Amino acid sequence: MNTANPDELLKQYYGYDRFREGQKEIITALLTGRDAFGVMPTGAGKSVCYQIPALILPGVTLVISPLISLMRDQVQALRASGIAAAYINSSLTSTQIDAAMTKAANGKYKIVYVAPERLKSLTLDAEISFVAVDEAHCISQWGHDFRTSYLDIPRFVESLPKRPVLAGFTATATAKARDDIIKMLGLRSPFALTTGFDRPNLRFEVRHPQDKYQELKTYMGENDGNGIIYCSTRKEVESVTEKLRRDGFSAARYHAGLTDDERSRAQDDFLYDRTRIIIATNAFGMGIDKSDVRFVIHYNMPQNVEAYYQEAGRAGRDGLPSECILFYSRRDIMTALFLINKSENPDEIQRNKQLLNQMERYCQTDGCLRQYLLEYFGERARSECGNCGNCGGDDPETDASVDAQKILSCIWRINKQNRSFGFGVICKMLLGKPDQYILSRKLDEIPTFGKMSGEDANYIRRVYDRLVFLGYIAVRDDRFRTATITDKTPEVLFDGTKVYVRGEKPESGKKASSRGRKSEPPRYGFSQTLFDKLKAVRLEMAKESGVPAFVVFSDATLVDMAQKRPQNETAMLDVSGVGSVKFERYGQRFLAILREDAAESGATGGDANAGVEAGADSRPELSLASFLRQIEITDTPIQITRVADSFNAVFLQYGQARVSGQGLNKLLLENGYLEVVDNAKLPTEKGAEAGITTIERHSERGAYRQCLFGRETQRILAELAFAARL
Numbered sequence: 080m081n082t083a084n085p086d087e088l089l090k091q092y093y094g095y096d097r098f099r100e101g102q103k104e105i106i107t108a109l110l111t112g113r114d115a116f117g118v119m120p121t122g123a124g125k126s127v128c129y130q131i132p133a134l135i136l137p138g139v140t141l142v143i144s145p146l147i148s149l150m151r152d153q154v155q156a157l158r159a160s161g162i163a164a165a166y167i168n169s170s171l172t173s174t175q176i177d178a179a180m181t182k183a184a185n186g187k188y189k190i191v192y193v194a195p196e197r198l199k200s201l202t203l204d205a206e207i208s209f210v211a212v213d214e215a216h217c218i219s220q221w222g223h224d225f226r227t228s229y230l231d232i233p234r235f236v237e238s239l240p241k242r243p244v245l246a247g248f249t250a251t252a253t254a255k256a257r258d259d260i261i262k263m264l265g266l267r268s269p270f271a272l273t274t275g276f277d278r279p280n281l282r283f284e285v286r287h288p289q290d291k292y293q294e295l296k297t298y299m300g301e302n303d304g305n306g307i308i309y310c311s312t313r314k315e316v317e318s319v320t321e322k323l324r325r326d327g328f329s330a331a332r333y334h335a336g337l338t339d340d341e342r343s344r345a346q347d348d349f350l351y352d353r354t355r356i357i358i359a360t361n362a363f364g365m366g367i368d369k370s371d372v373r374f375v376i377h378y379n380m381p382q383n384v385e386a387y388y389q390e391a392g393r394a395g396r397d398g399l400p401s402e403c404i405l406f407y408s409r410r411d412i413m414t415a416l417f418l419i420n421k422s423e424n425p426d427e428i429q430r431n432k433q434l435l436n437q438m439e440r441y442c443q444t445d446g447c448l449r450q451y452l453l454e455y456f457g458e459r460a461r462s463e464c465g466n467c468g469n470c471g472g473d474d475p476e477t478d479a480s481v482d483a484q485k486i487l488s489c490i491w492r493i494n495k496q497n498r499s500f501g502f503g504v505i506c507k508m509l510l511g512k513p514d515q516y517i518l519s520r521k522l523d524e525i526p527t528f529g530k531m532s533g534e535d536a537n538y539i540r541r542v543y544d545r546l547v548f549l550g551y552i553a554v555r556d557d558r559f560r561t562a563t564i565t566d567k568t569p570e571v572l573f574d575g576t577k578v579y580v581r582g583e584k585p586e587s588g589k590k591a592s593s594r595g596r597k598s599e600p601p602r603y604g605f606s607q608t609l610f611d612k613l614k615a616v617r618l619e620m621a622k623e624s625g626v627p628a629f630v631v632f633s634d635a636t637l638v639d640m641a642q643k644r645p646q647n648e649t650a651m652l653d654v655s656g657v658g659s660v661k662f663e664r665y666g667q668r669f670l671a672i673l674r675e676d677a678a679e680s681g682a683t684g685g686d687a688n689a690g691v692e693a694g695a696d697s698r699p700e701l702s703l704a705s706f707l708r709q710i711e712i713t714d715t716p717i718q719i720t721r722v723a724d725s726f727n728a729v730f731l732q733y734g735q736a737r738v739s740g741q742g743l744n745k746l747l748l749e750n751g752y753l754e755v756v757d758n759a760k761l762p763t764e765k766g767a768e769a770g771i772t773t774i775e776r777h778s779e780r781g782a783y784r785q786c787l788f789g790r791e792t793q794r795i796l797a798e799l800a801f802a803a804r805l
C-alpha cells in the first residue's frame with residue numbers, strides 16, 4: 080500500500096497543486112472503503128477520482144470502460160505520468176491478454192482497464208480491491224447509451240472472493256437515470272456526489288444559417304485549433320467532408336458505415352493532430368479523451384439535450400475557452416422525427432418526441448443558453464451567464480409583428496380553402512414567385528401573394544420559425560410539415576400581440592448575414608511566438624514517444640508555461656500540469672526553449688526583466704490613465720458584457736485577470752448604482768443620473784428589463800473595475 084497522501088500524489092503524478100471540485104471528497108470516501116457514485120461533467124477530472132485511490136489501495140484496481148480508444152488513451156496518459164497500467168480488450172490477442180494478466184498478478188500494474196465484454200472470461204490471480212465503472216449510465220435503460228454487457232458488472236463483482244470497493248462515474252444523467260444506475264450496479268449506500276454541470280470555459284451558441292456549409296467554411300477560415308463537426312447522417316458526413324477537403328481543409332471523417340480500420344485511422348489522425356478536424360456522426364466520441372478540442376459544431380440538431388450536452392462537452396476539456404455552436408434548421412426536425420417514428424414502440428416514440436421538443440426549445444429560446452442547459456439537468460443557474468450567443472451577443476431584437484401578420488394571414492387564407500402547404504410554398508407565395516406549382520393551384524390568386532416581395536427568404540424563415548415556436552402556427556406531423564393556424568393565431572393577427580425575432584431585419588433585396596457575432600480567437604496575454612515554439616517541441620516529442628500531443632502536456636499547461644516562463648526545474652514544477660515524472664521525461668527540452676526565448680528577448684531589449692528571475696512578470700505596469708485611454712468607450716449605450724469585453728481586451732494585454740459582466744454588476748450594486756427589485760437589477764437614482772438606461776426584452780418567461788450603459792457609466796465602471804482588480 081502506498082503511504083503517500085492524495086495531495087502528494089496529485090502533485091507528483093499530475094502536476095496539480097489542488098483538487099478540483101468534488102474530487103477530494105470522492106477519493107476520501109473510497110479510501111475509507113465506502114462505495115461511491117460521481118456525476119461529473121466531462122472535463123471535471125473524473126479519472127483522477129479513481130486513479131489516485133488505485134495508487135493507494137492494495138492490490139489491483141479494475142477500471143471498466145466501454146471504449147477501446149478511451150482505454151488506450153488513458154493508459155498512455157498514465158504511463159506518460161509514470162504510472163504502470165494496462166488494458167484488456169478485443170484489440171489484444173489472447174497471448175497478449177495472458178501476458179498482461181500475469182504481470183498484473185505479479186503486481187506489475189496498479190490499474191487495469193477492462194472492457195465490460197471481457198468480464199465473463201476474466202480470471203486474475205491478484206487481489207482486486209477496487210472496481211471503478213466509467214460511463215456508468217450505460218447500465219441504465221434511462222441513459223442514452225445502454226449496453227447489455229454492463230449488466231455483467233454486478234455479477235462479476237459478486238463473484239470475487241472478497242467484495243471490492245465499487246464506484247460508478249458518469250458525465251451526464253438525469254435524476255431518474257441516477258437512481259437507476261445506483262440500483263443496477265448494486266452500489267451499497269454509496270457516497271454520491273454531483274458536481275456542477277456548468278462548464279464556464281465553453282461558449283454556447285445557436286446559429287440559424289441560411290447556407291450551413293458557407294457558414295461552416297467561414298468559421299473554419301476564421302478559427303484555428305482542433306474541432307469536431309457532428310452531422311446526423313452518414314450521407315451528410317460524407318458530403319461535408321468532401322466539400323471541406325475540396326476547399327483545402329484537412330479533415331477526417333467517421334461514421335458507422337466505414338470499416339473498423341478506416342474508423343480507427345480517422346480517430347488517430349484526429350487524436351495525433353494529423354488532421355485538424357473530424358466530421359462525424361454521433362458514433363464518434365464517447366471516450367474520446369482529446370483535451371484540446373477548441374470547437375464542437377453541430378451541423379444538425381441532435382435528438383435530445385442530453386446527447387447534445389455530452390457531445391458539445393467534448394470541447395475544452397483542458398479548461399481553455401472553447402466554442403459549442405449548433406447550426407439549426409427546421410429540416411433537422413424532420414430528419415429527427417423520421418428517425419423517431421421508425422420505432423415500433425408508441426411509448427418510446429412519445430418520450431423521444433418530448434425530448435426532441437425540449438431540444439428545439441433550446442434552439443429557439445431567447446434566454447441564456449447555459450441557463451437552459453443547466454436547468455434541464457435540474458441545476459439552478461444564475462440568471463445570465465454573459466458567455467453564450469444569447470446573452471453575450473449584442474444582437475438587437477427586431478419587432479417583426481407586421482411581417483408575422485403577413486405570414487399568418489397567408490396561412491389563414493389557404494386554410495380557409497381547406498388546403499395547407501409547407502413553408503416552401505408559403506414562402507414562394509409571400510415573395511410573389513409564380514412557378515408551375517403555384518400557378519397550377521391558382522395560389523397566385525390568393526390576396527397575400529407577393530405581400531413580402533423583395534424580402535429576404537431567410538428572414539421570412541426566421542419569423543416563421545418563431546411563430547411555430549410560439550404556437551401561432553401549428554405544423555402537421557407529416558412529410559410535408561404543412562402549416563395551419565391555431566387558437567392563438569388571432570392574438571397576433573387581430574389583437575396586436577407583438578412578435579420579436581433576434582437580429583436585425585435585412586434591408587430588402589440584401590442577403591441576411593447569419594445570426595450571431597463573429598467569434599474572436601481567445602487571448603491569454605502572453606507571447607504567441609513562444610507558445611507556438613512550445614507547441615512545436617511538444618509535437619516533436621509526442622511523435623518520438625508515439626503518443627498524442629496532449630498526453631505530453633495539455634494546451635492549458637503550455638499556456639501556463641508561456642505565462643510563467645520558468646527558467647529552472649523548481650519553477651517548472653510550479654507550472655500546472657507538470658509533475659515530477661513528466662518533468663524528468665520532457666522538462667529539459669521545454670526549459671531549453673524557455674531559456675532561449677528569455678535570452679532573445681533580453682538581447683533585443685524587448686523585455687527588460689525577462690530571464691533574470693524565473694517566472695518574473697515582464698509586462699509593463701498598467702496605469703489608470705493608460706487603461707482609460709486604451710479601452711473603447713462607446714457613445715451608444717451597451718450591455719454589461721460588452722463593457723467587460725472592452726476592458727478585458729486591455730487587461731489581457733497586460734496579463735491581468737479578466738472581469739465578467741457579473742463582476743461588474745456586483746461593483747455597481749456595491750456602489751449604489753444598481754439595486755435589486757423583484758430579482759431584477761435596475762438603476763438607482765444615482766445610476767440613472769450616471770446614464771444607466773433600461774430597455775424591454777422578451778423571453779419565454781415574459782418581458783423583462785435589461786440595463787444599458789452609456790458613455791459616462793462606462794467611464795465610472797472602468798475606474799471601479801481598475802480599482803477592484805488590485
Ligand SMILES: [Zn+2]
Nearest residue numbers: 447464467470
Ligand atoms: Zn448566457
